Amino acid sequence: MLKYLFRRVAISIPLLLGILCLSFGMLKLAPGEPTIVQQDLQTRATGAQRETLRQLYGLDRPVYEQFGRWLWRVVRLDFGRSYSPDGRPVLDKIVERLPITLGLNLLQTLVIFSLAVPLGILSATRQYSRFDKATTVFVFVGFATPDFWLALLLMILFGVQLGWLPISGLRSLNFEYLSFWAQAWDIVSHLILPVLVASVGGLAGLSRYMRGSMLEVIRQDYMRTARAKGLPESVVVYKHGVRNAVLPVVTLLGLMLPGLLGGSVIIETVFGIPGMGQLFYQSAFSRDEPVLMALIVIGASLSLIGNIVADVSYAVVDPRIRVAKGREG
Amino acid sequence: MERAGGRVRRRGLFWRQFRKNRLAVAGGTVVVVLGLVAICAPLLAPYDPAAYDVKRILMPPGPQHWLGTDQIGRDVLSRMLYGARISMAVGFVSVGIAVLLGTLIGTVAGYYGGRVDELLMRFVDLMLNFPRFFLLLTLIALLRPSIWVIMAVIGFTGWMGLARLVRGEILSLREREFVQGARALGAADARIMGRHILPNALVPVLVSATLGVAGAILTESGLSFLGLGVQPPTPSWGNILIDGKANIEIAWWLSAFPGLAILVTVLAYNLLGEGLRDALDPRLRQ
Numbered sequence: 001m002l003k004y005l006f007r008r009v010a011i012s013i014p015l016l017l018g019i020l021c022l023s024f025g026m027l028k029l030a031p032g033e034p035t036i037v038q039q040d041l042q043t044r045a046t047g048a049q050r051e052t053l054r055q056l057y058g059l060d061r062p063v064y065e066q067f068g069r070w071l072w073r074v075v076r077l078d079f080g081r082s083y084s085p086d087g088r089p090v091l092d093k094i095v096e097r098l099p100i101t102l103g104l105n106l107l108q109t110l111v112i113f114s115l116a117v118p119l120g121i122l123s124a125t126r127q128y129s130r131f132d133k134a135t136t137v138f139v140f141v142g143f144a145t146p147d148f149w150l151a152l153l154l155m156i157l158f159g160v161q162l163g164w165l166p167i168s169g170l171r172s173l174n175f176e177y178l179s180f181w182a183q184a185w186d187i188v189s190h191l192i193l194p195v196l197v198a199s200v201g202g203l204a205g206l207s208r209y210m211r212g213s214m215l216e217v218i219r220q221d222y223m224r225t226a227r228a229k230g231l232p233e234s235v236v237v238y239k240h241g242v243r244n245a246v247l248p249v250v251t252l253l254g255l256m257l258p259g260l261l262g263g264s265v266i267i268e269t270v271f272g273i274p275g276m277g278q279l280f281y282q283s284a285f286s287r288d289e290p291v292l293m294a295l296i297v298i299g300a301s302l303s304l305i306g307n308i309v310a311d312v313s314y315a316v317v318d319p320r321i322r323v324a325k326g327r328e329g
Numbered sequence: 330m331e332r333a334g335g336r337v338r339r340r341g342l343f344w345r346q347f348r349k350n351r352l353a354v355a356g357g358t359v360v361v362v363l364g365l366v367a368i369c370a371p372l373l374a375p376y377d378p379a380a381y382d383v384k385r386i387l388m389p390p391g392p393q394h395w396l397g398t399d400q401i402g403r404d405v406l407s408r409m410l411y412g413a414r415i416s417m418a419v420g421f422v423s424v425g426i427a428v429l430l431g432t433l434i435g436t437v438a439g440y441y442g443g444r445v446d447e448l449l450m451r452f453v454d455l456m457l458n459f460p461r462f463f464l465l466l467t468l469i470a471l472l473r474p475s476i477w478v479i480m481a482v483i484g485f486t487g488w489m490g491l492a493r494l495v496r497g498e499i500l501s502l503r504e505r506e507f508v509q510g511a512r513a514l515g516a517a518d519a520r521i522m523g524r525h526i527l528p529n530a531l532v533p534v535l536v537s538a539t540l541g542v543a544g545a546i547l548t549e550s551g552l553s554f555l556g557l558g559v560q561p562p563t564p565s566w567g568n569i570l571i572d573g574k575a576n577i578e579i580a581w582w583l584s585a586f587p588g589l590a591i592l593v594t595v596l597a598y599n600l601l602g603e604g605l606r607d608a609l610d611p612r613l614r615q
Contacts, residue, residue: 015454015458016458019455019458019459022455022459023467026467027467030472140596140600141592143595143596143599144543144547144591144593144596145592146547146554146588146592146595147551148551148554148570149584149591149592150588152570152574152584153584153588155577156577156581156584156585160577160581167577258460265462265555266551266555280463280466281466284466284469284471285470287470287471292467295463296460296463300460303459303460304458
């Protein structure tokens with residue numbers, strides 16, 4: 001088991017380096033240069049000043065040398081300073097946005113799991129019933145619904161027509177003057193729509209997966225045995241069925257890891273939430289390379305770690321895989 | 330002779346299986362109709378999609394403008410009909426790129442195996458772990474958004490699943506008797522791949538491509554909505570929604586209809602793709 005884990009990690013490190021190398025090269029090979037983008041913004045800057053800037057950022061050196069220097073700094077967790085006018089350390093910029101994206105995604109994961117699991121169980125135990133068909137329709141429509149459109153519709157309904165919920169940002173303008181409970185409600189009400197919209201896609205996918213997993217378990221021999229020895233149906237389904245069916249679904253949590261810190265560019269843009277996705281969007285346009293690279297490091301690492309977590313937890317849950325992998329490694 | 334007969338019979342079985350699935354047939358019908366609408370947009374559109382009219386700003390849906398007008402008085406229905414062309418074009422071209430790349434890489438990896446396979450599959454892993462939306466955003470921001478960039482970028486970041494799929498098919502076909510027979514007869518690698526292996530791997534690729542079109546249309550509309558896709562004044566479903574968001578408090582129709590079009594299109598391609606898969610997968614056949 002440990003050997004398997006080590007091997008997975010060992011494979012992932014060159015992959016991460018490859019991704020970083022590729023992204024760094026992509027940013028450097030693209031036409032133009034960050035200093036030019038900055039010069040567009042500050043038209044009075046002279047050529048000599050630009051040259052100073054290039055030397056300051058080390059842009060006058062060969063690309064491989066820049067990459068080496070950058071990588072060496074990153075290993076020591078120094079992501080440098082942002083190219084944007086504020087010139088703040090990249091890490092500060094990321095850390096201040098992290099709790100927002102993290103909180104939003106944790107809530108979203110919670111909503112997805114707490115709804116998808118019962119939904120999947122119910123439609124599997126009542127396969128082909130009206131409920132099952134309704135869930136299937138929901139799943140297909142959920143997959144096909146553009147999240148930003150759903151966001152707009154809900155904003156129109158609950159924000160504009162009914163006036164129940166705010167449609168943008170995380171706090172109201174008068175937040176400071178509210179009582180504690182009013183403040184709490186203010187934050188909750190700002191979160192309802194983004195969390196709801198962000199959950200739909202995952203909910204559709206996961207409830208489908210749960211249904212499939214449960215259907216597979218229902219056909220197993222031990223379920224027949226449990227029934228044959230006269231256990232009540234509820235015990236058969238929940239104790240013998242659900243426990244086994246839910247395990248592979250839980251391992252999918254690992255695959256949700258990248259979203260936790262990466263955030264959703266679209267959701268954050270629609271709802272005006274200052275999270276990591278929005279930071280990436282802004283940095284891509286102002287060509288803020290240090291911030292972009294830092295976010296790619298985080299995103300790619302999480303994606304690799306998430307895959308390992310999902311595979312390893314699956315192996316822990318399912319002994320058959322453990323045996324196969326043990327033989328293989 | 331026998332082989333040809335088998336193929337016809339199999340095709341007949343496939344059609345019978347496919348027609349039984351009413352949802353898939355509905356999806357297929359919508360896909361065909363949408364294709365025709367996109368092609369015939371200039372004939373169907375009641376107005377010029379670019380013609381603005383300051384006297385008819387933000388009119389709600391009515392007899393003159395079925396789906397209303399936008400903030401500078403352009404007819405939403407006409408813009409959406411032309412937008413269908415963009416969605417279809419982006420869907421087909423980007424999936425075309427992805428299919429070509431994925432099939433090429435998957436075939437080479439699966440057929441030659443060994444170090445080539447190892448290297449190519451590691452590259453697939455690398456691309457799969459690249460946070461895709463980040464990659465899309467960065468590339469588009471660096472290259473400046475246009476319809477060609479969108480097509481290329483969606484295609485070049487979406488081939489990995491296909492490569493894996495094709496590789497798997499090739500691996501299972503490589504050692505079959507008819508391939509060994511061809512090899513024994515002295516056929517060249519390219520001929521064996523092109524004539525004997527790829528045609529047999531075509532079906533899963535077709536299913537995957539159909540589902541891929543749905544994904545590409547969804548991605549394009551998302552990018553357009555962020556202002557990174559097709560640039561105004563060219564209408565696309567995603568960039569009409571930008572106007573919808575800007576006028577969210579006064580003009581619901583600007584948001585509602587283009588999104589509904591995206592939903593219906595994506596749903597249709599997904600249903601068609603799933604239907605094809607079910608009809609082709611012998612394990613699901615009763």
